[in-house]
Amino acid sequence: MEELLGNMYCWFESLFGQYLAEHLWGYNCQTQVYDGRNLFNSIGILTIGISLVFVVAYYYLPLILFNHPRSNRWWNWLIILIIAGVANFFLAYGWTINDFLNGNIGDCLMFTRDAEGNIVSQLIHKNDCWLFGLSNFFISTIFFIAWSVILKWGSRNCKYSPI
Amino acid sequence: MSKLYIFGIGGTGARVLKSLTMLLAAGVDCGADTIVPIIIDRDMSNKDLSRTKLLIEDYIDVNEIAATKGKNKFFKTKIELLNNELCLQLKDNTQKFDDFIGKSTMSRENQALVEMLFSEETLNLDMTAGFQGNPNIGSVVLNQFDNNDIFKAFATDFNEGDKIFIISSIFGGTGASGFPLLRKLLQTPNVKGADGQDLPNWGLVNDALAGAISVLPYFVVGSASDNSLVNSDTFIDKSRAALSYYKTEDKKLDTLYYIADKRATTYEHHKGGDEQKNHAHFVELASALAVLDFVNPEKKNINFHRNNERKIEYTTYKEFGINTDATEINFNDLADETKKLLINPLSRFMLFRNYMDKVFEKESKYQPYARKRFNNDFRKKETIKKLEAVHAYFFNWLREMENQNRKFSPFNLTSSSAFDFIKGNVNTGKSETFSYRNWAKVDDELNAQIGKTDKALKNEERFIELFYCTTEKLINYKN
Numbered sequence: 308m309e310e311l312l313g314n315m316y317c318w319f320e321s322l323f324g325q326y327l328a329e330h331l332w333g334y335n336c337q338t339q340v341y342d343g344r345n346l347f348n349s350i351g352i353l354t355i356g357i358s359l360v361f362v363v364a365y366y367y368l369p370l371i372l373f374n375h376p377r378s379n380r381w382w383n384w385l386i387i388l389i390i391a392g393v394a395n396f397f398l399a400y401g402w403t404i405n406d407f408l409n410g411n412i413g414d415c416l417m418f419t420r421d422a423e424g425n426i427v428s429q430l431i432h433k434n435d436c437w438l439f440g441l442s443n444f445f446i447s448t449i450f451f452i453a454w455s456v457i458l459k460w461g462s463r464n465c466k467y468s469p470i
Numbered sequence: 471m472s473k474l475y476i477f478g479i480g481g482t483g484a485r486v487l488k489s490l491t492m493l494l495a496a497g498v499d500c501g502a503d504t505i506v507p508i509i510i511d512r513d514m515s516n517k518d519l520s521r522t523k524l525l526i527e528d529y530i531d532v533n534e535i536a537a538t539k540g541k542n543k544f545f546k547t548k549i550e551l552l553n554n555e556l557c558l559q560l561k562d563n564t565q566k567f568d569d570f571i572g573k574s575t576m577s578r579e580n581q582a583l584v585e586m587l588f589s590e591e592t593l594n595l596d597m598t599a600g601f602q603g604n605p606n607i608g609s610v611v612l613n614q615f616d617n618n619d620i621f622k623a624f625a626t627d628f629n630e631g632d633k634i635f636i637i638s639s640i641f642g643g644t645g646a647s648g649f650p651l652l653r654k655l656l657q658t659p660n661v662k663g664a665d666g667q668d669l670p671n672w673g674l675v676n677d678a679l680a681g682a683i684s685v686l687p688y689f690v691v692g693s694a695s696d697n698s699l700v701n702s703d704t705f706i707d708k709s710r711a712a713l714s715y716y717k718t719e720d721k722k723l724d725t726l727y728y729i730a731d732k733r734a735t736t737y738e739h740h741k742g743g744d745e746q747k748n749h750a751h752f753v754e755l756a757s758a759l760a761v762l763d764f765v766n767p768e769k770k771n772i773n774f775h776r777n778n779e780r781k782i783e784y785t786t787y788k789e790f791g792i793n794t795d796a797t798e799i800n801f802n803d804l805a806d807e808t809k810k811l812l813i814n815p816l817s818r819f820m821l822f823r824n825y826m827d828k829v830f831e832k833e834s835k836y837q838p839y840a841r842k843r844f845n846n847d848f849r850k851k852e853t854i855k856k857l858e859a860v861h862a863y864f865f866n867w868l869r870e871m872e873n874q875n876r877k878f879s880p881f882n883l884t885s886s887s888a889f890d891f892i893k894g895n896v897n898t899g900k901s902e903t904f905s906y907r908n909w910a911k912v913d914d915e916l917n918a919q920i921g922k923t924d925k926a927l928k929n930e931e932r933f934i935e936l937f938y939c940t941t942e943k944l945i946n947y948k949n
Contacts, residue, residue, distance in 0.1 A: 370903040376906070376913035379836050462915045466838045 312351030315449075319442035324428040327403065327439060328418045336413030350402055354395045354443055355450050362454035366462035373454035374464050381469035388451045395447035400440030407436055473550070473632045474502035474765050475624060477652055478509045480644030481518045482685050482757075483637045485748065486930060488522040490758035491529050492867050495860050496617050496819035497543030497938070498811060501765035502633065504548040509557045510648055525863050528856040535853045535930035538937065540923065542938040545860075552623040568593040609836045628678070635761055638684040640712045641705040649682060650715065653722060656680065677780050679724050681764040681773070684716065686730030688753040691737050712868060723784045725773045727754055727760040732747035732795065737877040749870035752799060752878035756790045757807065763788070798877040810949050812880075819893055820868075820881055820939035821912070823861040825937075828886060837913050839920035844933055853930050871904035888912050889944075899946040915940045 312334055320328050333343030333352070364373045365387045370388070372378050406412050412431060414420075419427045459466050478487040487507050494500060507526060511519055521646045529549055573584055573593065584593070614844035633704070636652055638645030655661065657676050663669050687705040718743045719726070731753050747928070763769060775783040801813050834840040848854060871878040885891040892898060907912045919939045923932050 369903075371905070376833070376837060376910045376917065379838070462838075464838065464914060467836075467841050 309417040312385075313345060313347035315446060316347050316442060319445060321437035322442050323435045326424070327412075327435045328415050330406065331403075331439075334413060334416060336415035336456070346402065348397055349444065351446065353398055354447050354455050357394050357398065358391050358447050358450040359454050361387055361394075362451060365427055366455075366458050366465050368394045372446065375463055376464045379465040379468040384455070384465070384469040388448060390449045391451050396440040396444040398440075399443030400436050403436040404433065407431065407433065471767075472502050473504040473506055473627075473629070474500075475506045475508065475628070475632060475634050476761060477634070478507060478522075479636065479638040479648040479652065481513075481516055481748065482639035482645055482754070484509050484522040485515075485750065485754045486637045486757040486761075488518075488525055488579070488867070489750065489754040490761055491522070491525050491549070492864055493755070493762070493812075493815070494547045494549070495529055495532070495545050495817040497546060497866060498549040498762060498815045499543075499766075500762055501767045502547070504550050506550050506552060506624075507556060508552060508624065510608045510652070511557065511644055512605050512643070515559060519557070521863075525860065526556055528549075528863075529858050531853055531856045532934075535857075535934060537924075537927050537931040537935040539927070540935045541942065542935045543815065544822070544934055544938050552620050552627060558620045565735065566594060584708055598860055604677060604862065614703055619664070622663045622669060622944070625663075625671050625675060627673050628671045630674055631676070632678060632919055634675070634680040635679050635764055635877065636680070637757065637761070638682070639685040640701070640716075641685075641709045646708065647714050648871055649684065650719065650926045653680070653719065658691070672728070676763055678775075680716075681725040681727070681760075681761045681835070682723055683727040683729065683757050684712075685753065685757055686728060688729075688734055688751060688854055690730040690734045691738050693818070707759065720785050721782045723774070724782055725764055727757070727763075727788045727790070729757055729760070729790050729906060731876055733876045734928070751871055751874050752868045752871055752876060755871065755878065759790065759811065760788070762811070764846045771874065797875070798879050800878075800880045800894040801892070801896050809947070812947060813892075813896060813898070813947040814942075815899060816880065817896075817945045817947070818938070819864065820891065821941045822937045822944060823864060824888070824891065825912055826858060826861055827865075827876065829912070833909075833913055839916040839936060843929055845922075848929070848933075851930065854933070857934070896947060897945075899948075912940065912944065915943055919943065 316331070317328060319363070331346040333341045333345045335341070336411075357442050364370075364432075365384065367374050369375070372383065417431050418429055421427050459468070476487065476490070478618075487509065490505070494505070504682055507866055509519060509522070513519070526549060528833060529545065530551070533545045533548055536542060536545065568584075571584065576584065582603060595797070636649055638649035640646050657680075659672070659676055661669050661672055669675075686709050690705065714724075719767060731751075735749075735751065737748050742941075764773060765775075773786055775786065777783050791805070792799060792803050792808075794803050801809055804812065830849075834845045842847075849858075866883060868878075869883055871881065880893055881891050881893075882893055889898075903911070916936060919936055923935050923939065927934075927935060
């Protein structure tokens with residue numbers, strides 16, 4: 308179960324790369340085992356939570372755009388899904404770029420070095436953080452859909468949105 | 471299961487019945503379970519009558535789908551027709567009055583007597599358009615009520631506890647002459663039908679609680695463009711003459727209502743037929759309220775005074791009044807009792823009509839209350855089409871009352887708002903909230919109420935029940 312979220316993120320590993328994935332799994336360059344914090348779980352749980360908040364708001368909060376008789380069109384649901392996805396995109400990007408800029412990613416995952424310790428190549432780029440954000444957008448979408456299927460039936464005004 | 475048999479005589483009778491049907495459609499409380507309307511008119515082609523007939527036929531169809539198990543009051547009171555006919559068709563179709571009385575076959579002396587009693591114009595009158603304000607010929611021609619299948623059906627259908635009410639005008643021809651004749655016939659013992667047999671249950675009819683409204687002048691007609699004998703200059707004199715005769719009706723009816731309006735509207739002059747289409751008037755609505763007052767169980771001790779032998783001890787006389795002599799009446803101008811009776815039902819029905827007219831088509835695709843129930847072809851169902859036809863009649867009825875000299879204008883008919891359509895300072899409760907405004911509030915309430923309606927109801931029944939419960943929640947006037 309601990310690896311469930313990580314495995315889901317790894318569906319998109321080709322986007323953000325193996326080395327960033329290793330960092331997120333909690334790989335420790337010094338001990339060469341996965342004894343660090345599993346960031347997939349941390350980011351994943353927050354992503355699930357944020358999706359849940361948006362879904363609950365959409366189906367139950369009596370405000371325009373949310374549980375409102377004029378917001379029960381599929382495109383309104385899609386707008387909320389995108390907003391939740393964008394929030395989660397920046398969550399994932401922010402988390403990883405923070406690690407990237409603050410040197411929290413293990414050196415063995417960041418660079419390939421020669422025998423003298425010179426950097427031969429960089430393994431993780433800023434771009435990978437953006438792409439991990441995009442992956443989290445997709446994960447967010449999956450959970451948003453799942454929460455919608457579960458929670459929509461109790462909604463007064465939006466129970467048949469999106470379908 | 472008490473029934474109220476209502477005889478509507480002449481054009482006014484038909485128009486008051488129309489107003490009564492509108493009130494019942496809106497769900498105004500009625501003390502009778504079933505209303506049986508019978509229209510008596512010689513002029514079967516007059517537009518007032520045909521409009522009332524169409525409305526009542528549609529009402530009957532909608533009543534079939536009006537849920538009676540739940541809270542619904544729209545179309546709740548049953549309207550039943552005798553032999554499936556609204557009109558008591560007089561069998562004699564003689565067109566001219568002198569042919570009707572057989573003047574040509576009379577002796578010379580009798581012909582001379584007839585010429586003394588009736589003018590040449592009257593004798594040559596074409597009665598297919600009614601009696602054109604001539605009660606003297608009406609009282610002769612209408613003396614054939616009992617010789618009629620509907621009358622037999624009426625007697626056969628009559629049960630212990632049923633009541634009778636007669637609506638007529640006093641200033642025209644048909645109503646003024648028909649009312650005393652009909653009253654007398656209903657209280658004559660052992661009346662025989664066309665087949666020569668005693669009419670069944672006639673004893674019950676004789677003893678039944680009976681009321682009537684006599685409508686005094688409330689409109690005038692312009693000058694005649696044809697050979698019509700209708701002349702509104704004579705309305706007051708005719709009323710006076712009739713009233714002096716009606717004195718003899720004391721203790722023959724349990725309750726007698728009078729109504730009039732000095733601020734008369736001038737109608738176009740039509741002697742009758744297809745062109746006689748008078749706009750609805752507040753007086754007709756108030757007259758319809760008299761019918762409801764008569765059957766109101768709370769008024770039993772005021773309306774009926776019978777001794778142990780079921781004889782009338784005295785007749786209760788009633789009139790209708792408004793708080794101020796306003797040219798434009800809205801709910802504020804009505805007395806508290808009338809407000810209590812009318813504001814909620816009329817406003818709720820108006821909200822229902824407005825929603826169907828302005829919002830339903832667009833929103834039924836999206837709103838949960840309509841999903842898989844009231845969308846797609848739901849609106850094409852016959853009963854729903856008829857419901858919407860009654861909505862249209864209701865709206866026109868209000869619009870017509872607004873176009874009179876004495877306007878009854880309780881609603882802003884051009885308003886596109888869900889809640890601001892009620893005129894005057896009428897507090898119907900706060901419906902809108904910060905989150906849900908205007909029609910969104912109505913949809914929100916429909917979506918909330920659908921789960922509270924009985925799932926066992928048929929789809930169309932559930933639809934009316936849903937709209938009643940929703941409008942009841944949104945509009946709740948308390949005195």
